[in-house]
Amino acid sequence: MAASKDPRPCSIADTLALVGEKYSLLVLREVCLGNGRFDQLVRNIGTPRDILATRLRRLVDAGILTKQLYSERPQRFEYRPTQAGLELEPVLMTLMAWGDRHLRTDSDRPMVLEHSCGRALAPAVTCRACGDEVRHEDLTARPQAPGWTVTGPTAA
Amino acid sequence: MAASKDPRPCSIADTLALVGEKYSLLVLREVCLGNGRFDQLVRNIGTPRDILATRLRRLVDAGILTKQLYSERPQRFEYRPTQAGLELEPVLMTLMAWGDRHLRTDSDRPMVLEHSCGRALAPAVTCRACGDEVRHEDLTARPQAPGWTVTGPTAA
């Protein structure tokens, strides 16, 4: 992940630098589902074992996963999300919702998340301040760093 | 992007197959900000030009971006999000919110999104059915495909 040149400073880019490599978010998906063992991860994600090992190290280093001992003898480990890892679940939910809507039909959904209210989860992103669902037209981007402008209808 | 073996069928994985390659979501970020020209993208993202060209083709093919002519002579193009592309903005918002919270201090934020309600956007993911903010413990995963289980506290 060579960060080229002098790109716009951005939390999206910084977050993707941690979890944007191939398979990383799928590891998080499985770990959030409770499938945190190495062989489960290999099977459920379909990743090469060596790549998985490097991703796991990276996610643990980043504080997104922890390695928990679940058996002393033989020593066996399981990966679990930290609080920070759990806070990435909204990213997974929005990705999943998009795929369900644009890449599949209603009858074709490979997984349904049921919310405690009893309905299948349809996630909406809302503004914590006013509660309204966030639409593109309601956003104004205000770059804080000098020199980084925004030209579109969303401009500041 | 070789999809190995026989992984869990999943809309997250399918969506990432379209937008999960390096730089793709940053392209979408810039395009959503209105910076859709080739050289703007190169400068703001810091991507090699050839990779950018490949990503743009892929995103246009996927129906996430469109290539708009904005000048006849000389022929000049600009990339813009389609409706489907705009519907990926929630992914960007949740990624940005995570980075702002975990990778930065409050005074250090490189960009602030202002919502039409007048406050800086703090996005929350809520259940469209009941309106509550979605917490990890309130979700139950129900795999629809046979053979794909979930073992954790989130299990079905």
Next chain:
DNA sequence: CTGGTAGGTTGGAAAATCCAACCCTCTTCT
């Protein structure tokens, strides 16, 4: 007619990925 801008393409070196095979430590079966 020289230089500059916009939007790319090309070729070769460097890095990441993929895959199969292997290793080590237990536990269980016979």
Next chain:
DNA sequence: AGAAGAGGGTTGGATTTTCCAACCTACCAG
């Protein structure tokens, strides 16, 4: 006791992507 797993990785070498600088085309301005 010996053989066969299961779990959790590591290693070596072939393949694929990325990276980077240079180049190309079309047009416009001085």
